[in-house]
Amino acid sequence: TQLLEQSPQFLSIQEGENLTVYCNSSSVFSSLQWYRQEPGEGPVLLVTVVTGGEVKKLKRLTFQFGDARKDSSLHITAAQPGDTGLYLCAGAGFTGNQFYFGTGTSLTVIP
Amino acid sequence: DAGVIQSPRHEVTEMGQEVTLRCKPISGHNSLFWYRQTMMRGLELLIYFNNNVPIDDSGMPEDRFSAKMPNASFSTLKIQPSEPRDSAVYFCASSYGTGEYTDTQYFGPGTRLTVL
Numbered sequence: 473t474q475l476l477e478q479s480p481q482f483l484s485i486q487e488g489e490n491l492t493v494y495c496n497s498s499s500v501f502s503s504l505q506w507y508r509q510e511p512g513e514g515p516v517l518l519v520t521v522v523t524g525g526e527v528k529k530l531k532r533l534t535f536q537f538g539d540a541r542k543d544s545s546l547h548i549t550a551a552q553p554g555d556t557g558l559y560l561c562a563g564a565g566f567t568g569n570q571f572y573f574g575t576g577t578s579l580t581v582i583p
Numbered sequence: 584d585a586g587v588i589q590s591p592r593h594e595v596t597e598m599g600q601e602v603t604l605r606c607k608p609i610s611g612h613n614s615l616f617w618y619r620q621t622m623m624r625g626l627e628l629l630i631y632f633n634n635n636v637p638i639d640d641s642g643m644p645e646d647r648f649s650a651k652m653p654n655a656s657f658s659t660l661k662i663q664p665s666e667p668r669d670s671a672v673y674f675c676a677s678s679y680g681t682g683e684y685t686d687t688q689y690f691g692p693g694t695r696l697t698v699l
Contacts, residue, residue: 512692512693513690513692513693514587514674514676514690514691514692514693515626515674515690516690517687517688517689520687560625560626570628570631570639571628571688572628573618573625573626573627573628574625575625576625576626
């Protein structure tokens, strides 16, 4: 069962464009993380958001946790080829130490 | 630190053979996770250990899969017998599990398994 749905599934854009990736669920999460995965490697954590409505910025990346803690978005400003990769959101339950990963968004930034 | 170490990086085997994947977590981490990633199903949690004890194995597909963590520095995921549908990339991850839900998981490079 996929608790977290990401959209779009695939995204191909030109360098310099802006984009937003969405992560949605009907479940409430205690926190939500975003990872980026490059080909042949494991996912690498980008950010953790904990509070409903929280916004975090990481250079050109802006992450927001929904007020109801059921959804999140990742906005990239002026995308660069180095942003290419698979973006995964992961939601944490309220007990234990588990994260449930989303379906993933594959981003390609064309120079 | 060398990070999470997985071996082998690639494994090609024939249907019916036993496959053993290995993982060495980051020293000092007390939680270890095994994931499977496929195009169709994405990244799925198979099992996780805390202080070498399996906490949740509800993601293990069936009895053909088993995982062990005999000590804090080593874990194995075994598939016996293997089937073509087991073909996937298997990731091991570790974290310093304080019980908080903000723990950071560090992933290994993965083992790409192909069952012919």
